[in-house]
Amino acid sequence: MPMKRRNFLQATAAAGVMGLPGVRAAHAQTAPIRIGVILPLSGIGAEAGAAWLAGAKIGVAQWNEKGGVLKRQIELVARDDKFSSAGAVTAARDLAGSGINLLIGGSQSPMALATAPLLPELKAVMVAPCPTVMTLTHEGFQRNFFRLSWNAYIAFAGIGNMLTARFKEVETWSCIVPDSENGRDMARYFTVGVQRAAAKAGRQVKVLDPVFASLNKADYKVEINSLMNAPSQGLFVGLTAAPCISLLQQGRAVGMDKKFKVIGDAGTELMIAKAMQKSTPANLWSISYWVPGTDVGKRNALSTPLYDAYVKLTNDKSPPSIVQSSHRCALALFNAIQKAGGTETDAVITALEGLDFDTAVGRYHIRKEDHQGLGTAYIANVGVRDADPGYGIIDAIPYNEAEVAEPPSPGKPLEL
Template identity: 30%
Template sequence: MSMNRRQVTAGLAGALAGAVAMPRIARAQGEPIRIGLISSLSGPAQIYGDANRIGAEIAAERINAAGGVKGRKVEIILRDDKAQSDLTVSAYRDLTASGVRFFIAGPISGTVVALAPLFKDTNNVLVAAGPNNLSITHELFNPNVFRLQLTSIPVFEGLGKVVAEKNPDVKDWIGISNDQQANIDLSNIFLNSVKKTLAEKGVTANIHELVLTKQGAGDFRSPIATLASSGATGVLNSLVGSDSLTFYKQAKSFGLDQKVRIFADVSANLASMATIANATPKSVWTPPYWHAPGDPNPISQEVYKAAVVKADTPYPYGFIALAHDAVVAIAEALKTAGADDAKSIIPVIEGQQPMGAVGPIEFRKEDHTYIGTMTFINFGADPSAKDGLKVAEVVRIPSLPYMEPPTPGKPYAIK
């Protein structure tokens, strides 16, 4: 069939218009979907950044093995911020200059607090894996930012309820914390939850004054003596990192573990506790964020199996699962939306609930905070176990009943 010049010109114009109107994801079948991961890949917080990296890489491998996102491979682009906010911002600007528009950051809250405002009125999307700072989804709320982590409020209110329900005869409680306000707040959330839960059972709790110490103090003999002389049979340990491990070792030498029936710990992880197994108490409750053994979720088992190899430990960090699920949230939204612009992706992430390693990946629409399942474990020293530790019980409960109300654009004051 012959065509005149006007028909050819019109045909070309129509084809070009169709190409422009076509969603970009349909025009770039061969291009990888690049997701920028900004985390602490070196420095004092490297152990957390490595967990995010491992989780993101496992997710990309699983997605690509299943055919990618509509045939497109997922590629993780790494940037190291050394847990320093200025480097986080620099990494973001570097990645956006190269065309990256989907991001994962965390788990250090301070870096995400610095990063989140930069996404306002952009075509970029951030799923922050691990930070629990309240401001991210309250006064700093940004529709382009999702937080895949619970805040301290539901976690430690839930922990207090579980511990009190499991041990209603332990009614004398005391806590030790560093003098950072965030740790003091979460300590009080836990202790108030214990008191409230016991009251519902008709038991009057005796909550002693919180014992405070300096962060990085190293010598906890005096605070331990205060804990021991209080008569409390339940102790909350709100110390973190090396301070927490030092506390347990010194507490063991003072015989505190013989006087206290139940310990609750804000941040104990099995990998670290295995290094001091002989100083670990017999009963410790903690929120690991992810505990795969015994989890009926097959994705959790797949991710755990890969994480054990990549992290070279039988106790991979929960941040691995959170970073994995952040990649899944982005990839599944791209599949559903059929386009890769923020306006198309955001409502899909708000409404979808794809299954991840930690369970359904669900965000509260009003403020984009994660509203998934909370996991708590009870573990303790067991000389007969391979690593000297044994997990005695796992409890999983929904987070929504314990969450603070949404206040997007406004601060939320812990009561």
């Protein structure tokens, strides 16, 4: 038999053997577990997307080093949602079409709102690192979607309460938030927190009507002018990532950082300080997922390994806290797959419901009823300091999210 023909027949025979059920099953049990990651990897969300991707990569590397999950290595398959709802939908369909049913995505509210309703059709499950809009775990509840971050009530009522209690000289607050459902949630629950703290102290504190802003613009002069003319001493900024930084940088040029005695931030924290360096506003307090390097942060066994791995991966010694939120999402999926004994969608959903697992900020719990994750969060004072690189987290106040979370009501609007 000529050599070429013999090689062809041998290859064909091997392919036929691989097609047998027993061989396919064996191959499936040893092939890598593929997890899709849908993040903003270009455009105005690219810096945040890079941080989220780093957190997920570190989680994969840490588990692969220990042997993977169910003795299988883990492989990330990343797609760019381009910081848009349409981009997130396209990415989710693309990943599902290639057979990937385990997803980390819906990183922020618009993308989560667009992709969550599609998951049953795609036969996929998604764990989301940062969306806050309340409908996701209330009237818009989807069994295939899990929010592994604070929601608007937990986060913004929390920071409103803390800042009002701490800064008694602030009698009036301004808010600037995205012109979206999520932005309205931010303003509503920040106001709830302010009023709750004021009532407890027997004070009168006012929150002005919010200033709404687009996330897809470069010039915030009109919004800054409105804030500068407001009779307020405190400011809450609900814009996140690049839009938040642009607002604060442009505002500094007209003295906005001097007008307000305290500025609250919806989670951009160290990215602000990294961009503004020595011009970072004084008394900047941010909601934070993770505070490595602080005494509070060092209490958790997984915190330092995550920090060290991030520095090694990026050569950046000041990780934004959202690194921990995507790392946590990865750990949730790995623990759920292990618990389920496989990667089948319904089994992983069941395993995620009520799951308790360790993270870089301590023990984390996923409520079975509404798929809301609960753990430890922080209000962190971010600013200039003498230690290298010249900025960082100066102080951090931890709080237990379970103690401030609203009761579960999947399928129903939140009623306070």
